[in-house]
Amino acid sequence: MRVPLHLPPALTSLGDFAFIDVETTGARPLEDRVTEIAIIRFHANGEQTRWQSLINPGIPIPTEIQALTGITNAMVRDAPDFFAVRDDVRRMLEGAVFVAHNARFDYGFIKNEFRRQQEAFTADVLCTVRLSRRLYPNATGHGLDAIITRHHLDGFDRHRAMGDTEATAAFVQDAADELSACTVAAAVRALLRTPSLPANLPADALQDIPDSPGVYLFYGINDMPIYIGKAKHLRERIRAHFSSDHMTPNDVRLSQEMRRIEWIPTAGEFGALLLEGQLIKERMPLHNVALRRREKQGFFTLVGGSDAPRLEWLPAAAMDTANGDLFGPFGDRSSAKKWLMYAAREHRLCDHQLGFSRPRTVGEPCFARQVGRCHGVCEGVESGTRYSERLLAALEPMRFPVWPYEADVVLEERDVANDRTDLLAFDRWCAMSGGVRLPFDGDVFRLLRRTIGKAGHTIRPLGPVHPIFASAAVVFSMHG
Ligand SMILES: [Zn+2]
Known part of the structure; x- marks a missing residue:
């Protein structure tokens, strides 16, 4: 292991970076639990803080996972549970960029552990797999093992949280040595797409936006929204409005007028699309020109x-x-x-x-x-x-396809990561609201056509359905 680890000022000048790795009982963020967390926080002032702990997951660790990580049931028996360490974890992560190898995994687990304590957690996430791809596009592998081999970073305690955290930080450090700190900093900036916050918004305005699907509303000085949009990933989408490399003239105008942001999470794209349409119709925001064209x-x-x-x-x-x-x-x-x-x-x-x-x-x-x-x-x-x-x-x-069902259907849209389900009703390619079929919308039609028959959605007939059918995958009859 190479000590001491450090990040070049070109990088830490962008802010604090918290490198993190979690070990778990398995790969499913909703069912599996965290067994170990290690965090190294590189502060903008050059200092660094380390924290690590085994965590009692409250459920047994499968044998094959024990073999992979070396973390046994006996080792975590007397360890604190997440509740006991949650304030330490938050203190280590709060306000820093969340950096991990394959970050979606670690981020998902940390979020869910906080959710179990009825607490929200969001952060800007930097994935070092994506960083490696960007810095070394011609390299053959971007897994941690491949990177360790390529950069000669031997000696870390692999598959334990601190060992993997150190290896990940050592990779960034080595890349900065090899390619220059500025190159790495530029890549990090591009991956984070650091937004320039609209002048009239409070500094933490973008902080708590969840990364779930949903609808967002931008407000100006009064109570009428100036823009309503939908997103598969709210956090990413809203921030993209203010990322210097993605700003459109409309975004610049919005950015000047904006005073407040609101968002409404949904279980998926459909829920977002329908809610967006409904809100735009009700409130007619000034800058939603494109959507009014739907009437044509x-x-x-x-x-x-x-x-x-x-x-x-x-x-x-x-x-x-x-x-x-x-x-x-x-x-x-x-x-x-x-x-x-x-x-x-x-x-x-x-x-x-x-x-x-x-x-x-x-x-x-x-x-x-x-x-x-x-x-x-x-x-x-x-x-x-x-x-x-x-x-x-x-x-x-x-040719406009025949509606493949005999009657109205309910589509169950489920967001596993955020544990949310929306029930959406459709009839003859149109959405329904309160039992009434809404006007035709090409976007709804296209999304519906793409979704029907695809896994991960449940479709069933509308109306009083006995609960016994509620989870049945297919309870309708197709024409022809
Ligand atoms: Zn002719």
Whole structure:
């Protein structure tokens, strides 16, 4: 082991870094528990603090884990439980960047241990696997063993918390020696995407944002939100608004007007998407221009029979009145027309027939025909029936799918990491609220289509369902 460990000032000038490693009873943050924690905190002033403890997990350690870590049930029997050390752990981590190898693992476990004490914990997280990938893109492995071999960092007590923490810190130190401290600091800054806090927000405004999915609201000087957004990871998304390398002109404007942030966690993307839509509709924030465009969405519908087919535009709000098949959805009428022009060229369809132009005399060839791009339905060279078949083939990729269920369904969205479940109802590709089907929304449709049939979601019929069915994976019948 190399002593003393130190981090170069180029790095610590960015703030305090708490290197941490936890040993656990297994890999599942909700069921498994922490058996050992080690933390080395490198302070911005150059000092460092160390803390470590075995932790009584309150559940047995599986034999294979005991063999891997060398931490036995006997060793933790008299150790303090997490409750007893929680203040020490918080003191060591609070206000520092949380640094770990494969940090999601350690961060998830620490968060959950705090949650069991009814306490929240959040931190900026730096993963040294990602740091290694960024600094050494051509290296073959980024696991701790591979890094130890590559950087000749032998002698650490591997698989024990302090040994792995030291090895991780030694890696960062060695990379700074090898590549220069500035290179490592730049990579760390980029990975943390350190946001520049809007001038009118309190210094700790971004501190407590959870990393769960959800909806966030930015407020200006009064009580109306100026912006509402949704996120898969609230913390990351909100901070991205204020990261200098990602700021859009809109973000700059928001940043100047902002006085307050609010967030509402959800169990997943769906819950966030639906809640966002609902809140925007209710509160009409000034800067949510993009979302209001949803009202312009629509479909093509095919009318006129098979020998003289005609496409008509149908606004999404009127989709239930369609007699024929629907093709779409399209964001608005002009993007639908753009798509159709492209398809017309590709499939050699007729300008007159599609309504791009009008014949001045009966049987006048369309422009596409004149340049040899239409098969000649306009001149009577191609039969209406044949043309109709080809038109259908061209539209096929945009065919709006049939709702695959017999009735409304409930989708159970679950966030395992944050132990949260939302129940969301849908009918014919639309979300429902209070038993009422909401207007069609292309984003909901696309997400729903992607989700149906994917693992990790439970879908069941809406309505009074006996609790015995509540956990059954599939209790619906599909059409066809
Ligand atoms: Zn033509």
